[in-house]
Amino acid sequence: MISGKAVISGQAAIAGIGATEFSKDSGRSELRLAVEAVRAALDDAGIAPSEVDGLVTFSMDTNSEIAVAREIGAGELSFFSHVGYGGGAACATVQQAAMAVATGMAGVVVCYRALNERSGHRFGQVSRAAASMPTSSGVDNGWTYPMGLGTPAATVAMAARRYQHVYGASSEDFGQVAVADRRHAATNPNAWFYQRPITLAEHQASRWIAEPLRLLDCCQESDGAVALVVTSAERASGLRQPPAVIRAAAQGSGSDQFVMTSYYRDGLTGLPEMGVVGRQLWRQSGFAPADVRTAVLYDHFTPYVLMQLEELGFCPRGEARHFIAGGAIQLGGRLPLNTHGGQLGEAYIHGMNGIAEAVRQVRGSSVNQVPGDGPVLVTAGTGVPTSGLILSEVR
Amino acid sequence: MNITEAAARIAEAGDGSPRRGRDPVNLPMIRNWLEALGDTNPRYEAGSLAPPAMVQVWTMHGLHPASTAGDPLSAMSVVLDEAGFTSVVATNSEQAYHRELRLGEQVEVRSRQRDAAGPKRTALGEGWFVTTESTWYVGTEAVATMLFRILKYRPPGPPEPLPSPPAAPPAAPPVDVLRPVVSRDTAFFWDGTAAGELRIQRCGECGALRHPPGPACPECGALKPEYVVAAGTGEVYSYVVHHHPPVPGRALPFVVALVELTEGVRMVGEILGAREFGVGEVSIGAPVRVEFVRVDGELTLPAWRLADPEGER
Amino acid sequence: MNPGDTLPELTVEVSPTFIVSTAIATRDFQDVHHDRDRAVQRGSKDIFLNILATTGLVQRYVTGWAGERAVVRRIAIRLGVPCYAYETLTFSGTVTEVADSACVIEVTGRNSLGDHVTGTVVIEVQS
Known part of the structure; x- marks a missing residue:
């Protein structure tokens, strides 16, 4: 069942963003990393660490809420949560924070994700741990890992x-996403691929990882952290930054859902x-796809960006390749996507850096600012139970 | 690319990069070698010389090779492994020694592939003969040459269980594949593969088929899982050619498919032998037939092979 | 040394220890030379002698007869039946050519299954 007119819409806002x-x-x-990002986000908002009474992260983060609370000197917490399914939880952290704020469970909730994904545990490798968990997920993985299907790219x-x-759709169609991301990263000084755009020919020349995916269809691996401060829309209006009001926040799992391998249902x-x-996002916010000014669509692998455009209603099924053609998803196009460079271009912070970019777009402070006052949509990890947000300025 | 093309490409590449021996010619390795072989010839120790027949030893890859990149025999072995010719025996070795090596000398070897011939029927099974030429150098001086031939062959069928040997056998080390977590709900499936049956869960109440299995029936809610044995046929619903990163127990690249069984459920499995005739042969809709790959006494994996409607490929 | 001379036979008991220790001494870590279960899985009856060890045995056989002044110039061998653990390997040899200081010897190593190795060794005897 999909919830009706949501009480959550407009109740809370993202008041601060921070990153390493x-x-x-990272060394x-x-x-x-988590502490540095959380402190930066609180500074950005102009809120003292002692005011934090809620912390949210997600399942693959190795830093418990209480450890982060101790390090930042947060004192007592009344709300803490660890959302499941990895990158699919990115926007759900904000959803949970907004629910906590809207229901009075907490006043200032910080969402965070910190990872040494390149120098430490690399998600792109075959995970023996994932294949041997004594859980229902471990049993699920038994239908793919032993058969040799054991990396995110292959799934x-x-x-x-x-x-x-x-x-x-062709490999070139997938490549359009990579080209757009890298073009946007090229003008973002915080992006790993700053000043390093690619051409479609370079995408086509990149080596196979798991056919039909090439190296440049796959996001990078990164070390870093991002944090977001959520508080009531009312309080946010009086803080340092223009608030990014949470117009809609939703989680979603499909029928017969698996993690990365929902191969049996449709x-x-x-x-x-x-x-x-x-x-849920359209219903909660009252917006329609045509209203959206710019979107941050989770891009660990390019094909899922095309499918998201279809699932979210930006174009009919199977037509994303036409929708994105001719620079439509680049700056100046019909729907610029991932203006920070995405996870292919900026960094792979498990979707949290995309939410920060959506906030910057609402504030008008992105290095690749998209003009207009329409809402900004951001999504979380794909192929897994996922989540999304619609943000806009105070109206 | 087929094996002949791969062989031609490797042969055309000519000499691989020179490979330095791990250690200089040294007495401890010589003494170990003499002792193991029962060779009591005093010439070597007295003259600080290496036994000529040891020349190849100095540049063996070792237990954990740092890299075999650029080594033609390793490259060809990968091609043949992928084609299912996974076992190897050496068949010929012709070594010529220009001079004896002295203690302290550092050798390096350069190898090139001379030819690869096959497939040929042999007493061991169908296989390919691969011939390489190697030259060992000390500095720029060639000190020995070798023509080396191996047979890479496909081992015949799964072996019978080991008879109990007289002495306590060492426990077989686990083969390096990722093993499934087996629950009470899924054990029937893995018992089935071990018995040569592909089992599909069937609801004991409403008869609905389902894969992957679970304790309940999503259709009618019954907690009465039973199973049927699948015909073992189906077609490729989608597939991946996996190139990177390495996967335990698999030589790269390999093909994994999502197979839609004739019974209507889908299942993931490797397409066997896909490299042998080129991955281009795999396509969505291609008919496949199940095979069972026995990893060891504890695990048998279901896998698939392209079924040729005409029978002989 | 004259053409037609025969070398005295040499027998080598090929125990598992012999196979494993010669494999390791030749830095050949293929599992078929030290792990019976894997050898069986790959279609062999048991672990078997590696080719570098066989080459070494051929050298040992010839130099054991020719003496420490013999310098080995060439060893060319062809493998026949495998030499599994618990076999007895019997070497025999015949001098086929003698020219100046060089001497060519044909060598055969047999076990219960047949000829494991046949080959030619060229030595030079220093004066």
């Missing part, structure tokens, strides 16, 4: 191949869980 530098080897602990490639087969050409999120 994005690198390939410090993930907990320290996405299986759906991407079917999508190509059914809708005629035509394998979409992301039904993102459809669940999208329907």
Whole structure:
């Protein structure tokens, strides 16, 4: 069941964003990265650490809420949560924070994600741990890992191949996403690929990772942290930064859902869980796809960006390749996507850096600012139970 | 690319990069070698010389090779491994020694592939003969040459269980594949593969088929899981050619498919032998037939092979 | 040394220890030379002698007969049946050519399955 007119819409706002530098080897602990990002976000908002009474992160983060609370000197907490399903939880951290704020469970909730994903545990490798967990997820993984399907890229490639087969999409179509991301990263000094755009030919020349995915279809691996401060829209209005009001916040899981391997339920050409999120976002906010000024669509692998455009209603099924053609998703186009450079271009902070960019777009402070006053949509990890947000300025 | 093309490409590449021996010619390795072989010839120790037949030893890759990149025999072995010719025996070695090596000398070897011939039927099974030429150098001086031939062959069928040997056998080390977590709900499936059956969960109440299995029936809610044995046929619903990163127990690249079984459920499995005739042969809709890959006594994996409607490929 | 001379036979008991220790001494870590279960899985009856060890045995056989002044110039061998653990390997040899200081010897190593190795060794005897 999809919730109706949401009480949450407009109740809370993102009042502060903070991040560490994005690198390939941070040289410090993930907990320290978390602390640095959380402090930066609180500074940005103009809120003292002692005022924080809620903390939210997600399942793959190695830093417990209480450890972060101790390090920042937060004192007592009344709300803390660890959302499941990795990158699919990115926007859900904000949803939970907004719910806590809207219901009076907490006054200032910080969402954070810190990872040494390049210098430490690399998600792109085959995870023996994931294959041997004595849990239902471990049993699920037994249907793919032993058969040799054990990396995120390969699991996405299986759906991407079917999508190509059914809708005629090509590797070049996937490449358009990479080209757009890297173009935007090229003008973002915080991006790892600052001043390093790519051409479609370079995408086509990059090596196979898991056919039909090439190296440049896959996001980078990064060390870094991002934090977001959520408080009531009312309080946010009086703080240092223009608030990014949370107009809608939703989670979604599809029927017969698996983590990265929902291969048994349908035509394998979409992301039904993102459809669940999208329907809620439009209903909660009252906005429609045509209203959206710019979007940050989770881009760990390019094919899922095309499928998201379809699931969220920006274009009909199978037509994303036409929708994105001709620079439509680049700055100046019909719907600029991932103006920070995305996870292919800026950094892979598990979707949290995309939320920060959405906040900057609402504030008008992005290095690749998209003009207009329409809302900004941001989504979380795809292929897994996921989440999304619609943000806008105070109206 | 087929094996002949791969062989031609590797041969055309000519000499691989020179590979330095791990250690200089040294007495401890010589003494170990003499002792193991029972060779009591005093010539070597007295003259600080290496036994000529040791020349290849100095540049062996070792237990954990740093890299075999650029080594033609390693490259060809990968190609043949992927094609299912996973076992190897050496068949010929012709070594010529220009001079004896002295203690302290550092050798390096350069190898090139001379030819790869096959597939040929042999007593061990179908296989390919791969011939390489190697030259060992000390500095720029060639000190020895070798023509070396191996047979890479496909081992016949899964072996019978080991008979109990007279002495306590060492426990077999686990083969390096990722093993499934087996629950009470899924054990029937893995018991089935071990028995050569592909089992699909069937609801004991409403008869609905389902894969992957679970304790309940999502259709009718019954907690009465049973199973049927699948015909073992199906077609490729989608597939991936995996190139990177390495996957335990697999030589790269390999093909993994999502197979839609004739019974209607889908299942993930490797497409066996795909490299042998080129991954281009794999396509969505291609008919496949199940095979069972016995990893060891504890695990048998279901896998698939392209079924040729005409019978012989 | 004259053409037609025969070398005295040499027998080598090929125990598992012999196979494993010669494999390791030749830095050959292929599992078929030290791990019976894997060897069986790959279609062999048991672990078997590696080719570098066989080459070494051929050298040992010839130099054991020719003496420490013999310098080995060439060893060319062809493998026949495998030499599994618990085999007895019996070497025999015949001098086929003698020219100046060089001497060519044909060598055969047999076990219960047949010829494990046949080959030619060229030595030079220093005066």
